[in-house]
Amino acid sequence: xxxIWKGSVSFGxxxxxxxxxxxxxxxxxxxxxxxxxxxGRIRFKRTCExxxxxxxxxxxxKGYDAEDGRSAILTxxxxxxxxxxxxxxxxxxxxxxxxxxxxxxxxxxxxxEPDGKAAKPYALLREALGSTERMALVKVALRQRxxxxxxxxxxxxxxxxxxxxxxxxxxxxFKVLDDDIDLRPxxxxxxxxxxxxxxxxxxxxxxxxxxxxxxxQLVEAKLDGSDATELLRxxxxxxxxxxxxxxxxxxxxxxxxxxxxxxxxAASTPESDAEQAAEKAPAKKSTSRPAASAAKQPxxxxxxxxxxxxxxAKKAPAKKAPAKKTAAKKTAAKxxxxxxSA
Numbered sequence: 001x002x003x004i005w006k007g008s009v010s011f012g013x014x015x016x017x018x019x020x021x022x023x024x025x026x027x028x029x030x031x032x033x034x035x036x037x038x039x040g041r042i043r044f045k046r047t048c049e050x051x052x053x054x055x056x057x058x059x060x061x062k063g064y065d066a067e068d069g070r071s072a073i074l075t076x077x078x079x080x081x082x083x084x085x086x087x088x089x090x091x092x093x094x095x096x097x098x099x100x101x102x103x104x105x106x107x108x109x110x111x112x113e114p115d116g117k118a119a120k121p122y123a124l125l126r127e128a129l130g131s132t133e134r135m136a137l138v139k140v141a142l143r144q145r146x147x148x149x150x151x152x153x154x155x156x157x158x159x160x161x162x163x164x165x166x167x168x169x170x171x172x173x174f175k176v177l178d179d180d181i182d183l184r185p186x187x188x189x190x191x192x193x194x195x196x197x198x199x200x201x202x203x204x205x206x207x208x209x210x211x212x213x214x215x216x217q218l219v220e221a222k223l224d225g226s227d228a229t230e231l232l233r234x235x236x237x238x239x240x241x242x243x244x245x246x247x248x249x250x251x252x253x254x255x256x257x258x259x260x261x262x263x264x265x266a267a268s269t270p271e272s273d274a275e276q277a278a279e280k281a282p283a284k285k286s287t288s289r290p291a292a293s294a295a296k297q298p299x300x301x302x303x304x305x306x307x308x309x310x311x312x313a314k315k316a317p318a319k320k321a322p323a324k325k326t327a328a329k330k331t332a333a334k335x336x337x338x339x340x341s342a
Contacts (some may be wrong), residue, residue, distance in 0.1 A: 001020045001022070001111075002021070003019035003020060003021055003087075003113070004020055004021065004022060004110075005019070005020035005089065005110075006018075006115065006142075007020070007087075007088035007089055007090055008088065008090065009089075009090045009092065009112070009125065009138075009151070009158075010089050010090065010091050010092065011092035011125070011136065014125075015113065016118045016122050016125060017114070017115035017116055017118045018090070018112040018114060018115055018118070018122070018148045018158075019112070019113045019114060019115050019217075020109060020110050020111070020112060020160065021111040021112075021113065021213070022108075022109075022110060022111075023109040023111045024108075024109055024158065027209070027212060028114055028212070029215055029216065031210070046060065047173060050339070057248050059077050059087075061073050061074060061076075061092055062074045062075075062079075074301075075265075075326070086142050089140075090139075090140045090160065091137050091138055091139050091140070091150075092137070092138050092151070093134045093137045093139060094136075094137050095129075095132070095136055095137070096108055096134060096135055096137050096150075097133065097134055097135075098133050098134060098135050098152065101135055101150055101163075101227055104169055105163045105166075105169065106161050106163065106164075107161070107162040107163060108161070108162045109159060109160075109161050109162075110159065110162075110247050111158075111160075112151070112157070112158045112159070112163070113161055122158065125151075125158065126153055126156070126157075126158050129151065129152065129153050130153045130326075135150040135152045136150060136151035136152075137149075137150055137196060138150065138151055138160070140160070140162075141220050142214045144163070147162050147163070147165075148162070148163040148165070149161060149162045149163055150163060172256040181230060184249070186249055187249055187252065190249055190252035190253055190256065191252055193252075193256050194252055194255050194256050194259065197259035197260055198255050198259050235306065306326065
């Protein structure tokens, strides 16, 4: 890795020279636009919509349009006159409890490496942050802009994580959450059982970017000129409408049973006994809960009751058939007698 910034962490009278490295990197496959007919590259020209001329980068300025219709042009000279922070110091403002920093404020992540002979004060700060379970709230100037950040410990490395400013976080405005929602105890119990049945230690290495892998296979197939139809996306399971999830207890119970099927040891755990007790609870209240009783009604009862009726329906026409034949014979006999008498 290449360091992108050099400076020092300063708290109290202690100064720790450090190097800054980007801790993350994207792995997206980059494409460019081409003409589908012949594969020619598509180029974009910076054309002025007033005079129609192609504008060079050196002649481009920044423009701002206000909501009231006014506009302004800012040149490089205007921007250079701004009070820009350009210091090389990570200034610790205070040490805050780690659980008080909302993860939604977290932005970009950087690794800090001790520079020169700063390994000892670096390790001292690392141990102090870890033992006190606090983060160092700091101010730092990156790319000529001062920003808030925190210093936290990840394994043996001090991580600098920039923060968004409070006004950059949008307020959620979901009026539906203001309504009183009635949650039945058995629903809460089954939801907790589902959480416990899927509980595990976090290990991100067991997951992979399936879309990226499929994209690489598709690109490789295209480069080789082979058929890529077998790489088409498989059909996904259809999601039901709202009517299918009205009974949350039934849906949660099915989810718990499915989760249990993937864990062989779930049947012998104390949690499973609690789940079975929770499953029996709705059955006692089924008479006063139409939705729960409807969900518990076995699907095999209705065919069993209607089975005897089908043979009875078939026998009825069979008995009437001889009656029709007898009537036909009597009619023919009457006609014969009439002819003879004539």
